[in-house]
Amino acid sequence: MPTTVALSHRARVLAAPGDRHDEILTPAALEFVGLLAAEFGERRRELLKERRRQALRLAGGSPLRFPMVTAAVRADPAWRVAPPAPGLTDRRVEITGPPDRRMTVNALNSGARVWMADFEDATAPAWENIVGGQLALLDAIEDRLDFTTPEGRRYRPVARDRRPTVMVRPRGWHLDEEHLEQDGAPVPAALVDFGLYFFHCARRQIDAGAGPYFYLPKLENRYEARLWNDIFLRAQELLGIPRGTVRATVLIETITAAFEMEEILYELREHSAGLNAGRWDYLFSVIKTFGHRTDFLLPDRAKVTMTAPFLRAYTELLVRTCHRRGAHAIGGMAAQVPSKDPAAHAAALAKVRLDKEREAEDGFDGSWVAHPGLVPVCREVFDQVLGDRPHQLDRSRDDVEVTPADLLSVRRVSGPPTPEGVRANIAVALRYFAAWLDGRGAVALDGLMEDAATAEIARVQIWQWLRHRVVDRETVLTVLDAEVAALGAEYPWAPLDDIRSLFERTALCGELPQFFTPDAYGRHLVRHAEERS
The missing domain is CATH 3.20.20.360 (Malate synthase, domain 3)
Structure with a gap:
């Protein structure tokens, strides 16, 4: 070459x-x-x-x-x-x-x-x-x-x-x-x-x-x-x-x-x-x-x-x-x-x-x-x-x-979030985070092949709904508790504390992080040679 x-x-x-x-x-x-x-x-x-x-x-x-x-x-x-x-x-x-x-x-x-x-x-x-x-x-x-x-x-x-x-x-x-x-x-x-x-x-x-x-x-x-x-x-x-x-x-x-x-x-x-x-x-x-x-x-x-x-x-x-x-x-x-x-x-x-x-x-x-x-x-x-x-x-x-x-006419797509929508977003974000932290970026979830884009839209929707108070924080935390427990039963190897913390930092925060990946990468996927020795 x-x-x-x-x-x-x-x-x-x-x-x-x-x-x-x-x-x-x-x-x-x-x-x-x-x-x-x-x-x-x-x-x-x-x-x-x-x-x-x-x-x-x-x-x-x-x-x-x-x-x-x-x-x-x-x-x-x-x-x-x-x-x-x-x-x-x-x-x-x-x-x-x-x-x-x-x-x-x-x-x-x-x-x-x-x-x-x-x-x-x-x-x-x-x-x-x-x-x-x-x-x-x-x-x-x-x-x-x-x-x-x-x-x-x-x-x-x-x-x-x-x-x-x-x-x-x-x-x-x-x-x-x-x-x-x-x-x-x-x-x-x-x-x-x-x-x-x-x-x-x-x-x-x-x-x-x-x-x-x-x-x-x-x-x-x-x-x-x-x-x-x-x-x-x-x-x-x-x-x-x-x-x-x-x-x-x-x-x-x-x-x-x-x-x-x-x-x-x-x-x-x-x-x-x-x-x-x-x-x-x-x-x-x-x-x-x-x-x-x-x-x-x-x-x-x-x-x-x-x-x-x-x-x-x-x-x-x-x-x-x-x-x-x-x-x-x-x-x-x-x-x-x-x-x-x-x-x-x-x-x-x-x-x-x-x-x-x-x-x-x-x-x-x-x-x-x-x-x-x-x-x-x-x-x-x-x-x-x-x-x-x-x-x-x-x-x-x-x-x-x-x-x-025309490009900005989002208001024409209306309707409040449903309990099923809240749960689905939290569940898919947590499960994708678990796979991503395990080194897998494409994962089959509920009949769909999901990648980072799915986790991104799922977590920012939760953030948006909380910001505008169409969903209350107590409801989200209750669902989060249940889905973390379900994730632990489904994936016993999953680092539940890390996964929950990642979700809280990127979806339940005051100022929305632009992407979940830089923070998660720096905390969990970076392995310098001196760290392995």
Whole structure:
């Protein structure tokens, strides 16, 4: 593999060595990651400060609008993003999941067109998971990946020409990687996940007929997209890879990013692979941003469907924006887990089919599933709409007109929280926290494959309901006691005090933490070498 400049920026590993870690944490790879951190770390810090400033402005009553300073970008009909890269023309069904060895094999054998290897919401960022995920991706591209079950059954990926295209989702800008240090500070987690994969696999993926492709999570504005674009340019330059080879799909999963979709595409246009419509993270962002206002009070999350007017406005604007600029629009997650019970299985597939039919009819070019068993139904729905076409970029959706008021019309989704909704949010947050602290970022709960986004929306809904006194604190504490006890009976190994404390710090507090992950990571998942000795 190519090396970078003389070793002067090498990131320092603070964790204890692990099996085969030296194959990923090579001197040249650590130099590459350290150089990216040195060049872009300060810009990232300034952008995080701007996030806080913007949050304060919105909390203080400043209106959220389409930016006036970029009106010319939105009005110019001429610019378009780069054409689809090899392997990204047809994306009618995409599967997501953590890049552990088992999921990597399952995803590559799923029949999906794209696999998003998720280092973010579906991965608990224990150091072994981060390096192990990089090893799984490297082994997959090198055709040496396999997985053996505890019962001794061995699985390997299908032939390369039958595998989905791989896209990697690094962690968000708000997270640090405490096991790598550059110039005395933790390396931004996003640069660790991007940099290690890019260094080891970019050239290999190009040689295999694809390329280094990414999903970018939780961006809040065009400046954060511009930072990623500059990182792509520098990374390509350092490794001698042609400009524009990198492609990235941005998840529009924050309310502020929904007001800058065109600007985000514009900033990334030579590296853009479109936009994706999230769900739980988007609702999570709405509450974080406007949870202090009574007109943004949401009912039980199960009642907030994608047919809600403000979510319809968001998804239709996303499709229109993408197709106007020649970019793919990718739909949201189907999280159902197929059941062994025939009736439950049929009901789950019916829900998935209805959701994917809405997306395909709205103009989306593909959509997400969380389980290989859902690939056939998603593919069938998009086959019926697309036929032999790889996408429907020709559907311009010029009929769509969305105003800021449409995107913010949350008050039209009304109704008080129910006792069942309170209990469901507390139960799923506690159970997800238990799995996450145990090192699992994707976990099946009540028939759904849940990740960090579910825990986030669950805990901030409790916070919002308490703030506006539509649920009293005594009720929440009573339910919390019962659910902690139930969790202990279900998972005797679970650290109940840690789990309860995490919930109290992130849901029962006065000032809402922006994410549960930084605090939980620092308290529970960071293991420096000196701590192990």
